[in-house]
Amino acid sequence: xxxxxxxxxxxxxxxxxxxxxxxxxxxxxxxxxxxxxxxxxxxxxxxxxxxxxxxxxxxxxxxxxxxxxxxxxxxxxxxxxxxxxxxxxxxxxxxxxxxxxxxxxxxxxxxxxxxxxxxxxxxxxxxxxxxxxxxxxxxxxxxxxxxxxxxxxxxxxxxxxxxxxxxxxxxxxxxxxxxxxxxxxxxxxxxxxxxxxxxxxxxxxxxxxxxxxxxxxxxxxxxxxxxxxxxxxxxxxxxxxxxxxxxxxxxxxxxxxxxxxxxxxxxxxxxxxxxxxxxxxxxxxxxxxxxxxxxxxxxxxxxxxxxxxxxxxxxxxxxxxxxxxxxxxxxxxxxxxxxxxxxxx
Amino acid sequence: xxxxxxxxxxxxxxxxxxxxxxxxxxxxxxxxxxxxxxxxxxxxxxxxxxxxxxxxxxxxxxxxxxxxxxxxxxxxxxxxxxxxxxxxxxxxxxxxxxxxxxxxxxxxxxxxxxxxxxxxxxxxxxxxxxxxxxxxxxxxxxxxxxxxxxxxxxxxxxxxxxxxxxxxxxxxxxxxxxxxxxxxxxxxxxxxxxxxxxxxxxxxxxxxxxxxxxxxxxxxxxxxxxxxxxxxxxxxxxxxxxxxxxxxxxxxxxxxxxxxxxxxxxxxxxxxxxxxxxxxxxxxxxxxxxxxxxxxxxxxxxxxxxxxxxxxxxxxxxxxxxxxxxxxxxxxxxxxxxxxxxxxxxxxxxxxxxxxxxxxxxxxxxxxxxxxxxxxxxxxxxxxxxxxxxxxxxxxxxxxxxxxxxxxxxxxxxxxxxxxxxxxxxxxxxxxxxxxxxxxxxxxxxxxxxxxxxxxxxxxxxxxxxxxxxxxxxxxxxxxxxxxxxxxxxxxxxxxxxxxxxxxxxxxxxxxxxxxxxxxxxxxxxxxxxxxxxxxxxxxxxxxxxxxxxxxxxxxxxxxxxxx
Numbered sequence: 001x002x003x004x005x006x007x008x009x010x011x012x013x014x015x016x017x018x019x020x021x022x023x024x025x026x027x028x029x030x031x032x033x034x035x036x037x038x039x040x041x042x043x044x045x046x047x048x049x050x051x052x053x054x055x056x057x058x059x060x061x062x063x064x065x066x067x068x069x070x071x072x073x074x075x076x077x078x079x080x081x082x083x084x085x086x087x088x089x090x091x092x093x094x095x096x097x098x099x100x101x102x103x104x105x106x107x108x109x110x111x112x113x114x115x116x117x118x119x120x121x122x123x124x125x126x127x128x129x130x131x132x133x134x135x136x137x138x139x140x141x142x143x144x145x146x147x148x149x150x151x152x153x154x155x156x157x158x159x160x161x162x163x164x165x166x167x168x169x170x171x172x173x174x175x176x177x178x179x180x181x182x183x184x185x186x187x188x189x190x191x192x193x194x195x196x197x198x199x200x201x202x203x204x205x206x207x208x209x210x211x212x213x214x215x216x217x218x219x220x221x222x223x224x225x226x227x228x229x230x231x232x233x234x235x236x237x238x239x240x241x242x243x244x245x246x247x248x249x250x251x252x253x254x255x256x257x258x259x260x261x262x263x264x265x266x267x268x269x270x271x272x273x274x275x276x277x278x279x280x281x282x283x284x285x286x287x288x289x290x291x292x293x294x295x296x297x298x299x300x301x302x303x304x305x306x307x308x309x310x311x312x313x314x315x316x317x318x319x320x321x322x323x324x325x326x327x328x329x330x331x332x333x334x335x336x337x338x339x340x341x342x343x344x345x
Numbered sequence: 346x347x348x349x350x351x352x353x354x355x356x357x358x359x360x361x362x363x364x365x366x367x368x369x370x371x372x373x374x375x376x377x378x379x380x381x382x383x384x385x386x387x388x389x390x391x392x393x394x395x396x397x398x399x400x401x402x403x404x405x406x407x408x409x410x411x412x413x414x415x416x417x418x419x420x421x422x423x424x425x426x427x428x429x430x431x432x433x434x435x436x437x438x439x440x441x442x443x444x445x446x447x448x449x450x451x452x453x454x455x456x457x458x459x460x461x462x463x464x465x466x467x468x469x470x471x472x473x474x475x476x477x478x479x480x481x482x483x484x485x486x487x488x489x490x491x492x493x494x495x496x497x498x499x500x501x502x503x504x505x506x507x508x509x510x511x512x513x514x515x516x517x518x519x520x521x522x523x524x525x526x527x528x529x530x531x532x533x534x535x536x537x538x539x540x541x542x543x544x545x546x547x548x549x550x551x552x553x554x555x556x557x558x559x560x561x562x563x564x565x566x567x568x569x570x571x572x573x574x575x576x577x578x579x580x581x582x583x584x585x586x587x588x589x590x591x592x593x594x595x596x597x598x599x600x601x602x603x604x605x606x607x608x609x610x611x612x613x614x615x616x617x618x619x620x621x622x623x624x625x626x627x628x629x630x631x632x633x634x635x636x637x638x639x640x641x642x643x644x645x646x647x648x649x650x651x652x653x654x655x656x657x658x659x660x661x662x663x664x665x666x667x668x669x670x671x672x673x674x675x676x677x678x679x680x681x682x683x684x685x686x687x688x689x690x691x692x693x694x695x696x697x698x699x700x701x702x703x704x705x706x707x708x709x710x711x712x713x714x715x716x717x718x719x720x721x722x723x724x725x726x727x728x729x730x731x732x733x734x735x736x737x738x739x740x741x742x743x744x745x746x747x748x749x750x751x752x753x754x755x756x757x758x759x760x761x762x763x764x765x766x767x768x769x770x771x772x773x774x775x776x777x778x779x780x781x782x783x784x785x786x787x788x789x790x791x792x793x794x795x796x797x798x799x800x801x802x803x804x805x806x807x808x809x810x811x812x813x814x815x816x817x818x819x820x821x822x823x824x825x826x827x828x829x830x831x832x833x834x835x836x837x838x839x840x841x842x843x844x845x846x847x848x849x850x851x852x853x854x855x856x857x858x859x860x861x862x863x864x865x866x867x868x869x870x871x872x873x874x875x876x877x878x879x880x881x882x883x884x885x886x887x888x889x890x891x892x893x894x895x896x897x898x899x900x901x902x903x904x905x906x907x908x909x
Binding site: 074075076079104107108109110111115118119122174177178181182185188189190191192193195196197290291292293295296299300302303306307308 | 392394400402403408488489491547550551555556571572573574575577596598600601602603604606607610611613614615616778779780781784
């Protein structure tokens with residue numbers, strides 16, 4: 001039941017009390033969400049900054065080196081901006097961050113953005129390929145389980161999914177390394193490329209894919225398990241709809257009904273879930289990247305946490321928050337684009 | 346709605362095909378024992394892959410004091426002096442080792458003359474001479490540069506360069522016996538003036554040169570720098586030993602692998618030639634690798650010790666308590682259990698590689714829990730109902746801390762806890778991440794948190810241990826984490842620093858040890874040996890006890906048939 005835009009309507013006591021707010025265009029909705037995101041990100045940055053400075057020792061103790069002279073230590077404090085009061089440090093950091101300057105890494109002395117720029121492509125490669133791989137298999141398994149509800153196939157896939165959700169990622173990683181790298185010598189145990197020699201472009205591509213297979217498969221397991229369960233539920237709901245029976249009655253083949261009607265409707269919510277999961281890319285896959293020595297954002301986060309490299313941590317946490325907010329908005333927009341029944345308010 | 350089910354026959358065929366493929370492909374991956382063709386004559390060629398446990402944070406000499414920075418530095422920078430596998434200092438860029446006898450060192454140890462070899466060049470062909478050495482120490486002493494260490498360099502009042510630019514004479518404001526050691530290994534190699542003079546000192550460590558130096562002087566030079574992934578160094582044809590055919594290898598790839606389990610998997614899959622600083626708890630797995638050899642340098646220079654925080658009123662004011670703790674420690678159990686045998690008995694701060702320094706007949710406390718208990722009883726520490734001793738309302742219960750996520754230290758702590766429990770002392774274990782432990786925890790010296798701390802320490806190539814317990818080294822001035830001040834000890838430190846004669850210096854070190862073993866500001870548990878591993882087809886691999894450690898003698902690495 002659609003209500004004309006701009007009208008308020010209060011139904012009678014026969015129905016539950018419903019108040020309908022006026023509809024807005026997608027553009028206005030996006031602008032409103034962006035305006036809401038700004039104070040949210042600001043609050044997150046303040047919280048992160050305060051948290052990092054509250055951690056034991058704080059930044060000053062991290063760069064403390066007893067072999068440094070007093071003059072050198074003073075110089076380091078100035079170089080890293082630690083000689084100002086904390087609120088001033090935050091305001092300076094915010095001002096610089098808005099221009100893309102997140103300072104210098106405590107450990108490597110490189111600009112933070114340079115360090116992040118070096119690591120992000122590796123995470124994008126791993127995360128992106130894992131999501132695509134997971135999406136393909138999740139759709140396959142979810143659809144099969146959904147249309148064959150309560151069959152042996154469904155129960156088998158359900159069991160495997162729960163196993164995938166329950167088992168920790170590091171266990172899959174270690175098993176994968178042992179089976180495919182140590183026992184079978186099919187795949188490398190770690191690293192992003194073979195080292196020590198220069199390959200022709202095509203060979204380098206193949207080498208990269210060869211190194212990608214194992215960490216990608218490990219990372220995708222959790223996604224496949226979770227998404228296939230989600231898709232199974234939506235498929236079960238969709239196949240029971242009247243329009244599905246109508247389409248079949250009109251003579252559309254079972255495969256056609258599945259592809260043109262069932263899947264298209266069942267996938268809409270999944271697109272939202274996938275978009276939200278992709279938003280966590282900025283943080284990387286800490287465990288997977290560390291175990292496979294994959295030089296991405298996740299490994300960087302782990303190393304920076306161990307080394308208390310605060311500029312890196314602050315930048316990564318801020319970027320993660322930004323990505324989460326941005327991809328949340330994207331998910332909402334996509335949902336509205338894909339499902340014309342959705343109205344923004 | 347009905348959908349056709351997959352025919353079981355197709356499923357069976359698929360499974361059968363997959364199984365056959367598994368069987369076929371598994372045969373391709375089989376690895377047999379290495380065909381060793383004899384380790385006789387070094388052969389030129391090969392790409393050596395080495396897993397390193399931590400990432401270097403700077404590849405500029407004295408840009409960092411991190412162990413793995415030193416390790417890679419030693420491959421790309423030629424220092425004035427090298428340390429060898431026995432921990433002895435040998436000439437590098439200098440023509441001869443300066444001594445008092447040959448006039449290279451003045452008798453008052455305040456004037457040091459280094460004469461470089463002639464004809465030295467950087468990897469870009471520019472001349473390498475004393476002017477680069479002069480530039481380097483001045484840069485390191487520039488507070489805007491923020492060096493990893495200024496110890497020793499801060500005593501230089503000036504330097505003279507000879508007309509032929511081959512000799513540099515340093516003048517020190519006071520005698521300093523360890524002056525050679527501060528110039529040893531790649532971490533303290535001279536920098537190219539023609540590259541770094543044009544970069545503002547406060548920008549050098551922020552520049553791309555920090556992790557990708559474009560000019561080198563060592564056996565290799567950086568040809569690919571991928572932070573977080575790997576650092577590839579290739580043969581430097583301008584290396585001063587190139588005429589002798591060194592280095593043998595074409596390249597070395599230092600691959601960053603910050604997880605010990607991953608390093609083990611790399612070894613098990615045969616993907617790497619070597620790795621160092623391995624996890625001692627995985628020794629059985631390393632030894633099971635038939636195509637690798639596990640090694641440990643017998644000239645251990647490190648020492649693992651527990652340090653008493655003298656700010657704690659019980660530990661600081663009760664010598665008998667500290668002595669009883671020292672007597673109750675079962676050192677052999679620690680070596681056998683925690684270190685799996687990879688440690689040497691030691692009760693001072695000088696391992697075997699320190700000459701002078703090491704004292705074979707040091708009066709080490711004997712393992713005597715009965716005697717320790719009697720000592721406490723005589724001192725009035727009475728056991729309570731819970732087995733913990735107390736006196737005048739003070740309990741012998743202490744926080745015992747070390748770095749977290751270290752399995753063999755965790756074993757150490759359990760053995761220590763048991764040993765102390767036997768004599769009525771309770772140890773409450775609280776560990777911290779390394780950055781916190783070596784940061785605010787030890788440096789803060791809060792007696793409510795830090796009572797007893799355990800960690801490993803070592804000196805450079807010289808046994809000068811002033812930094813360990815000198816009064817001026819109490820934080821924030823240094824790393825005297827016992828917060829212990831003994832002016833007699835300070836006088837001995839000053840004496841050993843200004844003494845050139847090794848025998849005389851050894852006598853002073855013995856006196857220092859005597860104070861350590863009677864006052865017990867710390868108790869040495871053992872001398873841990875670092876474990877390394879290398880492929881059986883990899884040769885010349887001989888990690889040293891200190892300094893650059895793994896890459897000591899890196900120019901001598903070679904592979905069977907020139908194939909790594």
